[in-house]
Amino acid sequence: MNIKSFVLVSVAALALANCSTPQKTVAQPEKFQLRTFQDSISYAMGISSGENLREMPGGIFNLAVFEKGLKESFKDSLAIELDEAASRKLFQKLNDTMQKIEKIKREEQIAATRAEGTAFLEENAKKPGVVTTESGLQYEVLREGNGEKPGPGDRVKVNYEGKLLDGTVFDSSYKRGEPLVFGVSQVINGWTEGLQLMSIGSKYRFYIPQDLAYGERGAGKDIKPYATLIFDVELLEVLK
Known part of the structure; x- marks a missing residue:
């Protein structure tokens, strides 16, 4: 028997063996469903708690121990009793730790934002x-x-669009479909200076360093402290 015939016979034998062997039925796990209000609100509370706890830096939170405390609390059968004073000290230590971590994180973000602006x-x-x-x-x-x-x-009356260095548009009169009217000296220093360079009908692009923009305070949810900003500004009219 040559190789080709041997392969064909082997495949046929394997197929017959598979047909004659009863196949075991594997039970599929039931799909998770929220059937009642109690299910839904419990699941929602779990998600909310999980999202908050997920924000905690690594090394502080132990999910397995948390689950143990949660289950024991529901059963009112605690393996270790923590009195109110002890709990208060723990949460105060957690709060202090989180504040230190947030401060370090904020300082790192500020340093990165300033360095990015300077390099740009x-x-x-x-x-x-x-x-x-x-x-x-x-x-x-x-x-x-x-x-x-x-x-x-x-x-002045202007149309404008403001962007972050990554191209994110954080404000635009074009999108609102309405120019903005304001006093030349009532805006950030970069605008006050730049507008006085422009003639009516001009369109300039301003690259504004953080110290001529919003500096350490930032603005809104998009403009971080010490952010360098880019504005396209179109001077439509000068109002006396």
Whole structure:
């Protein structure tokens, strides 16, 4: 018998053996379902608790011990009793630890944000068409107008779009479909300086260092402390 015939016979024998051998039925686990209000609210509370506990840094929280304490508490049969004073000391220590960790994390984020802004501005200053003023403001002329320039006491009407260095748009009058009117001296320093460089009809791109933007306080949920910002600004009108 040659190799080809042997393979065919072997395959046929294997197929017959499989047909003659009873197949075991493996019970499938029942799909998890929320059947009642009690199920749903319990599951929701579990998710909420889990999300909060997941935020705790590694090394502080032990899920297995937490489950043990939770189950024993429900049974009112605790392996180890913790009096109120002992519990209070534990939670105070946890609070102090979390605050220290958050402080370190915040300082690291601030250092990274400042370093990112500095590096960006250093490279950006080398690009053709980018002008750096004495204050550190950088700007680029996208379109030059020929109207009057506003002074510090004027009000202006502008369209604009603000971005973070990663390209995230955090504010845009274009998206709202409505220009903004404000006093030249009523905005961040980078805008106050930049607007007075523009003629009506101009469109500039401002690269604003953190110290001419929102500095250590940041703004809203998107602008972190010490963030460098980019604005495209279109000067539509100067209002006396």
